[in-house]
Amino acid sequence: xxxxxxxxxxxxxxxxxxxxxxxxxxxxxxxxxxxxxxxxxxxxxxxxxxxxxxxxxxxxxxxxxxxxxxxxxxxxxxxxxxxxxxxxxxxxxxxxxxxxxxxxxxxxxxxxxxxxxxxxxxxxxxxxxxxxxxxxxxxxxxxxxxxxxxxxxxxxxxxxxxxxxxxxxxxxxxxxxxxxxxxxxxxxxxxxxxxxxxxxxxxxxxxxxxxxxxxxxxxxxxxxxxxxxxxxxxxxxxxxxxxxxxxxxxxxxxxxxxxxxxxxxxxxxxxxxxxxxxxxxxxxxxxxxxxxxxxxxxxxxxxxxxxxxxxxxxxxxxxxxxxxxxxxxxxxxxxxxxxxxxxxxxxxxxxxxxxxxxxxxxxxxxxxxxxxxxxxxxxxxxxxxxxxxxxxxxxxxxxxxxxxxxxxxxxxxxxxxxxxxxxxxxxxxxxxxxxxxxxxxxxxxxxxxxxxxxxxxxxxxxxxxxxxxxxxxxxxxxxxxxxxxxxxxxxxxxxxxxxxxxxxxxxxxxxxxxxxxxxxxxxxxxxxxxxxxxxxxxxxxxxxxxxxxxxxxxxxxxxxxxxxxxxxxxxxxxxxxxxxxxxxxxxxxxxxxxxxxxxxxxxxxxxxxxxxxxxxxxxxxxxxxxxxxxxxxxxxxxxxxxxxxxxxxxxxxxxxxxxxxxxxxxxxxxxxxxxxxxxxxxxxxxxxxxxxxxxxxxxxxxxxxxxxxxxxxxxxxxxxxxxxxxxxxxxxxxxxxxxxxxxxxxxxxxxxxxxxxxxxxxxxxxxxxxxxxxxxxxxxxxxxxxxxxxxxxxxxxxxxxxxxxxxxxxxxxxxxxxxxxxxxxx
Amino acid sequence: xxxxxxxxxxxxxxxxxxxxxxxxxxxxxxxxxxxxxxxxxxxxxxxxxxxxxxxxxxxxxxxxxxxxxxxxxxxxxxxxxxxxxxxxxxxxxxxxxxxxxxxxxxxxxxxxxxxxx
Numbered sequence: 001x002x003x004x005x006x007x008x009x010x011x012x013x014x015x016x017x018x019x020x021x022x023x024x025x026x027x028x029x030x031x032x033x034x035x036x037x038x039x040x041x042x043x044x045x046x047x048x049x050x051x052x053x054x055x056x057x058x059x060x061x062x063x064x065x066x067x068x069x070x071x072x073x074x075x076x077x078x079x080x081x082x083x084x085x086x087x088x089x090x091x092x093x094x095x096x097x098x099x100x101x102x103x104x105x106x107x108x109x110x111x112x113x114x115x116x117x118x119x120x121x122x123x124x125x126x127x128x129x130x131x132x133x134x135x136x137x138x139x140x141x142x143x144x145x146x147x148x149x150x151x152x153x154x155x156x157x158x159x160x161x162x163x164x165x166x167x168x169x170x171x172x173x174x175x176x177x178x179x180x181x182x183x184x185x186x187x188x189x190x191x192x193x194x195x196x197x198x199x200x201x202x203x204x205x206x207x208x209x210x211x212x213x214x215x216x217x218x219x220x221x222x223x224x225x226x227x228x229x230x231x232x233x234x235x236x237x238x239x240x241x242x243x244x245x246x247x248x249x250x251x252x253x254x255x256x257x258x259x260x261x262x263x264x265x266x267x268x269x270x271x272x273x274x275x276x277x278x279x280x281x282x283x284x285x286x287x288x289x290x291x292x293x294x295x296x297x298x299x300x301x302x303x304x305x306x307x308x309x310x311x312x313x314x315x316x317x318x319x320x321x322x323x324x325x326x327x328x329x330x331x332x333x334x335x336x337x338x339x340x341x342x343x344x345x346x347x348x349x350x351x352x353x354x355x356x357x358x359x360x361x362x363x364x365x366x367x368x369x370x371x372x373x374x375x376x377x378x379x380x381x382x383x384x385x386x387x388x389x390x391x392x393x394x395x396x397x398x399x400x401x402x403x404x405x406x407x408x409x410x411x412x413x414x415x416x417x418x419x420x421x422x423x424x425x426x427x428x429x430x431x432x433x434x435x436x437x438x439x440x441x442x443x444x445x446x447x448x449x450x451x452x453x454x455x456x457x458x459x460x461x462x463x464x465x466x467x468x469x470x471x472x473x474x475x476x477x478x479x480x481x482x483x484x485x486x487x488x489x490x491x492x493x494x495x496x497x498x499x500x501x502x503x504x505x506x507x508x509x510x511x512x513x514x515x516x517x518x519x520x521x522x523x524x525x526x527x528x529x530x531x532x533x534x535x536x537x538x539x540x541x542x543x544x545x546x547x548x549x550x551x552x553x554x555x556x557x558x559x560x561x562x563x564x565x566x567x568x569x570x571x572x573x574x575x576x577x578x579x580x581x582x583x584x585x586x587x588x589x590x591x592x593x594x595x596x597x598x599x600x601x602x603x604x605x606x607x608x609x610x611x612x613x614x615x616x617x618x619x620x621x622x623x624x625x626x627x628x629x630x631x632x633x634x635x636x637x638x639x640x641x642x643x644x645x646x647x648x649x650x651x652x653x654x655x656x657x658x659x660x661x662x663x664x665x666x667x668x669x670x671x672x673x674x675x676x677x678x679x680x681x682x683x684x685x686x687x688x689x690x691x692x693x694x695x696x697x698x699x700x701x702x703x704x705x706x707x708x709x710x711x712x713x714x715x716x717x718x719x720x721x722x723x724x725x726x727x728x729x730x731x732x733x734x735x736x737x738x739x740x741x742x743x744x745x746x747x748x749x750x751x752x753x754x755x756x757x758x759x760x761x762x763x764x765x766x767x768x769x770x771x772x773x774x775x776x777x778x779x780x781x782x783x784x785x786x787x788x789x790x791x792x793x794x795x796x797x798x799x800x801x802x803x804x805x806x807x808x809x810x811x812x813x814x815x816x817x818x819x820x821x822x823x824x825x826x
Numbered sequence: 827x828x829x830x831x832x833x834x835x836x837x838x839x840x841x842x843x844x845x846x847x848x849x850x851x852x853x854x855x856x857x858x859x860x861x862x863x864x865x866x867x868x869x870x871x872x873x874x875x876x877x878x879x880x881x882x883x884x885x886x887x888x889x890x891x892x893x894x895x896x897x898x899x900x901x902x903x904x905x906x907x908x909x910x911x912x913x914x915x916x917x918x919x920x921x922x923x924x925x926x927x928x929x930x931x932x933x934x935x936x937x938x939x940x941x942x943x
Binding site: 002005006009010012013016017020021026030034035036038039040041042043044045046047048049050051172173174175178182729730731732781782783784786 | 841844845847848850851852855869883884887888891892894895896898899900902903905906907911916919920923924926927930931933934937938
């Protein structure tokens with residue numbers, strides 16, 4: 001034995017194994033162990049799927065009550081045929097896991113504040129935010145309620161959970177999804193709680209913007225004073241075309257919320273504006289979370305049958321939030337987009353009807369300022385006495401570091417979001433508790449279960465009556481010819497501006513005075529105009545007896561555009577509806593461009609500015625891929641807004657809210673001397689709109705020239721739409737897609753946000769349905785099915801959806817594979 | 827002859843032990859070491875046989891997988907790592923790491939039996 005060389009060589013070998021076995025930081029939480037990651041039998045190579053992979057399989061599962069056949073079509077869409085309902089959900093869970101396990105794990109980790117556990121202390125701010133928001137608290141309440149009161153839904157979620165776990169159990173470590181290897185962690189068992197956490201995250205995504213908005217509105221009001229605030233952040237939308245047509249007569253409300261006597265001084269702070277600098281959230285849902293949906297009656301279609309369209313606008317991610325499937329059992333046959341993480345189909349159709357959803361945008365989240373007796377937070381002042389809190393302890397595990405413990409004081413309002421322990425350095429010890437309908441028991445999972453099985457309008461109405469949060473506009477079209485839309489959710493009966501700002505929490509006078517009864521929520525069935533629609537705008541005109549919330553959450557222009565088109569159309573076909581979903585007409589610019597032109601002093605413009613203005617005026621008002629005019633319009637408009645608001649809002653160090661575009665536009669159209677136009681920073685000059693607009697154009701020209709140099713004037717190059725991997729890794733994403741659209745456009749595609757599932761359903765005897773989402777059925781970046789639909793989606797094309805009986809589907813030439821689930825080996 | 831057998835054994839055992847997904851990815855270090863103990867060679871030759879055995883196996887596996895995958899995933903990983911999106915570089919890197927570690931393991935094994943000069 002040659003001892004020295006042996007020792008030396010052994011040390012070098014061990015050191016190399018060790019080096020290749022520790023995580024390599026690549027940023028954004030990506031930290032594979034290089035040796036493991038590159039090992040062809042363990043690491044990422046195992047995830048490189050054969051392009052002609054065979055998905056045939058035979059699976060034995062004792063949890064099943066009978067056998068289940070799954071036929072998989074050429075787009076990798078599974079069609080489940082089960083003899084028992086619970087078996088269908090078992091298989092749904094299994095397939096979700098087979099194709100989307102990592103995202104299911106990741107998304108529920110985000111929702112429950114458990115990112116630090118896998119990614120380290122960098123993620124603590126996000127984790128703490130979600131813990132303090134009461135995400136886990138809400139999910140637990142819903143779970144407990146369903147377990148106690150709803151055996152059928154419990155069985156459904158349990159079957160789904162068992163399906164996910166059956167897949168995880170048989171998973172060889174070498175076949176772990178790619179991202180687990182990239183981030184170096186392993187999946188854990190699925191639980192019903194994770195399903196409720198996932199749904200809780202949707203509540204956050206669609207109503208949680210208030211958590212930032214209420215702070216910003218409070219800051220802005222305090223910064224400007226109430227009177228100026230009320231002018232610039234007016235809830236009056238002159239051009240509103242509401243979901244329920246104007247002039248509809250509403251019944252007397254059963255709740256008449258009473259504004260507290262002292263609201264003007266203690267809450268709105270009309271006289272005594274005291275600047276409390278509040279902090280902002282580390283993260284907030286996208287402002288453009290929204291959607292379009294509509295249904296046209298047979299009277300407006302070529303076939304005489306209704307057509308329904310639905311396209312939810314959400315963050316554009318890979319793997320997609322959506323997973324397409326058909327579920328057929330003796331009780332129902334349903335097709336549509338499902339959520340990996342939840343049983344049933346979420347947006348889709350069955351053999352009797354179709355449904356879709358858009359976000360209601362109603363405010364169901366409020367902050368109450370509470371006063372604790374001392375730093376123990378064991379008691380807080382309420383209605384003239386000290387009231388006891390309970391404590392909720394949330395332990396955040398942190399990779400390579402000590403646990404972080406959040407002791408959250410629970411008040412009768414809800415969890416304390418901000419206090420001395422949490423990001424409160426600017427707010428002098430202010431403590432803010434959260435009241436949010438998402439914290440209440442949710443029965444939403446049953447809504448989808450029942451919609452999947454609904455046969456008619458009454459079934460639909462019953463199914464959605466169980467929906468609590470996030471408030472949605474449920475659109476319906478049935479084969480029998482009904483169309484309807486209803487805004488449904490637990491909505492707070494508010495007095496004007498209640499909850500727009502942080503509310504006093506020291507007594508009961510500012511509390512919620514009730515939840516609006518479901519039958520008083522805005523709805524309409526078979527209207528004379530032959531269509532129903534929604535695009536997140538205010539649901540009613542001012543004659544509706546309840547306050548709908550701050551207009552900042554209720555975009556105006558898409559709804560105008562949808563209704564303008566639908567009003568004009570007749571003899572409609574499914575192709576017409578596809579064209580409308582992908583329409584790029586800019587209804588905002590149609591009004592705003594002439595308004596701008598009225599104020600531009602052309603003779604004062606430089607030659608470059610004149611050229612850019614000409615580009616804008618020659619534009620056809622469509623946000624198409626190659627259009628340069630929209631880029632000019634957008635930059636000019638933003639720059640004019642900056643010129644107008646910059647002086648009033650620019651000096652603030654705390655986050656403020658920008659006034660909505662219609663506020664400035666309405667002023668420009670009114671053509672009055674508007675004091676706001678004056679730049680208050682220039683003492684001796686009084687600027688008017690003409691000066692400001694012209695100044696804005698000159699400023700915009702500088703930016704436009706530099707864009708021109710970079711060759712980024714064309715709209716899609718400027719906008720650079722991307723479908724982003726959930727870890728924000730560009731290599732796993734689809735960047736710079738050639739697609740038009742934008743904010744205020746029916747094709748609401750912005751930079752990283754837009755139509756996440758486009759669906760058009762023609763309710764003929766044999767249903768004719770089209771759809772797609774910007775992603776692919778496989779969540780594996782190493783699969784050719786990872787981003788299959790993205791190009792088609794960008795081009796505005798659709799797939800014909802295969803919705804067939806088992807016998808017909810078996811014979812379809814588009815059916816490629818068969819996955820068999822058996823109870824026992826036979 | 828010893829050289830060729832060592833290479834083949836290294837490749838074979840590396841592949842065989844790699845089938846067990848629950849064992850660590852570096853299990854072939856042990857098998858290579860044992861091969862070098864069982865079949866004594868001069869240190870340099872031992873290193874070469876271990877390196878060639880594992881390196882060729884890893885190169886072959888990676889190459890085959892990549893071809894059947896139409897370079898989809900290797901291109902993405904070669905962007906993350908970063909290798910400028912070159913799947914060939916990624917295959918070479920994979921083979922190189924396997925070869926280096928395989929060679930070192932065999933080298934270590936060879937010193938167990940080698941007589942003092």
